[in-house]
Amino acid sequence: MKIKVTKRDRSLVLNLSKREMSALEQLAERKGQTKSAVLRQALRLYESLDARVSQGARLVLEAPDKREKAEVLLL
Amino acid sequence: MTSHLATYEVYSHDFDEVRRIDLVEDLEDKHLESVKREWSPRLDVCRARTVLAFCALPTKKQNEQAWREKEGRFGAPDSHWDWNYKKQSMLGSVHRIFALLDGESVEALMRIDLSKPSRIQPTPYTPIVYVDYLAVAPWNRPPIQSPPRFKGFGSILLGTAVSISVEEGMDGRCGLHPLTQSEGFYLRVGMEDLGFDPTCKLNYFEFSPDAARKFLEA
Numbered sequence: 001m002k003i004k005v006t007k008r009d010r011s012l013v014l015n016l017s018k019r020e021m022s023a024l025e026q027l028a029e030r031k032g033q034t035k036s037a038v039l040r041q042a043l044r045l046y047e048s049l050d051a052r053v054s055q056g057a058r059l060v061l062e063a064p065d066k067r068e069k070a071e072v073l074l075l
Numbered sequence: 076m077t078s079h080l081a082t083y084e085v086y087s088h089d090f091d092e093v094r095r096i097d098l099v100e101d102l103e104d105k106h107l108e109s110v111k112r113e114w115s116p117r118l119d120v121c122r123a124r125t126v127l128a129f130c131a132l133p134t135k136k137q138n139e140q141a142w143r144e145k146e147g148r149f150g151a152p153d154s155h156w157d158w159n160y161k162k163q164s165m166l167g168s169v170h171r172i173f174a175l176l177d178g179e180s181v182e183a184l185m186r187i188d189l190s191k192p193s194r195i196q197p198t199p200y201t202p203i204v205y206v207d208y209l210a211v212a213p214w215n216r217p218p219i220q221s222p223p224r225f226k227g228f229g230s231i232l233l234g235t236a237v238s239i240s241v242e243e244g245m246d247g248r249c250g251l252h253p254l255t256q257s258e259g260f261y262l263r264v265g266m267e268d269l270g271f272d273p274t275c276k277l278n279y280f281e282f283s284p285d286a287a288r289k290f291l292e293a
């Protein structure tokens with residue numbers, strides 16, 4: 001029943017520094033995903049947050065003990 | 076503009092023949108108009124029957140559980156869903172929408188969200204394909220039409236969601252909040268019931284990678 005759903009017919013050459021590549025590799029390792037999958041997920045997350053923030057929502061990170069909250073500015 | 080993904084040959088009880096059903100991504104205006112023209116009047120009737128049956132109950136028995144039971148019995152718990160809005164409110168690469176078409180007739184619809192985390196994977200924030208909405212046409216629902224025109228469209232669309240999860244490196248992980256009367260179907264295909272979710276007052280179900288693999292191989 002598995003079908004091919006997504007046509008990936010656009011490609012991109014991405015130049016990264018050693019540090020950026022290392023961060024990407026560590027994320028991929030930790031998430032058990034390919035580097036491409038991590039980047040696609042990051043795009044979706046950024047797109048989703050950007051849409052909410054554009055509508056006036058605030059992005060706030062709360063410490064585990066809930067004592068501190070900090071607003072994250074989406075650039 | 077829709078893009079064609081696959082064609083299935085499915086027996087139709089109404090036509091007494093095998094029909095070619097196309098799985099497509101995205102909807103055109105003509106599809107949304109078809110849903111409004113063909114689905115909505117039937118679902119509105121079911122909704123009215125649900126309200127009448129609910130109101131006929133003794134006041135003491137008019138509770139949320141009774142309402143859901145009546146919704147399931149009359150086959151239209153989704154009568155308030157506005158597919159035009161669901162299409163318009165899609166966000167770039169986060170949401171995707173799919174349809175099963177018999178020619179111009181819309182037979183089933185599904186919208187997915189690729190920004191939600193798994194709830195059974197021990198590693199937090201493991202992404203999954205979340206099925207936002209899945210519905211088959213009124214004539215494909217046994218409570219509304221028996222026997223239904225087509226069967227098996229829920230499985231095809233769920234298989235599409237799981238296939239995307241595999242393609243996206245999510246190992247088939249896929250979650251949803253089924254409407255109460257559909258819970259049995261999702262249990263039968265191997266999804267795990269993770270219990271009541273108070274945020275949407277429905278149980279949450281999810282495919283583990285192993286269960287998703289078995290489902291795709293079935």
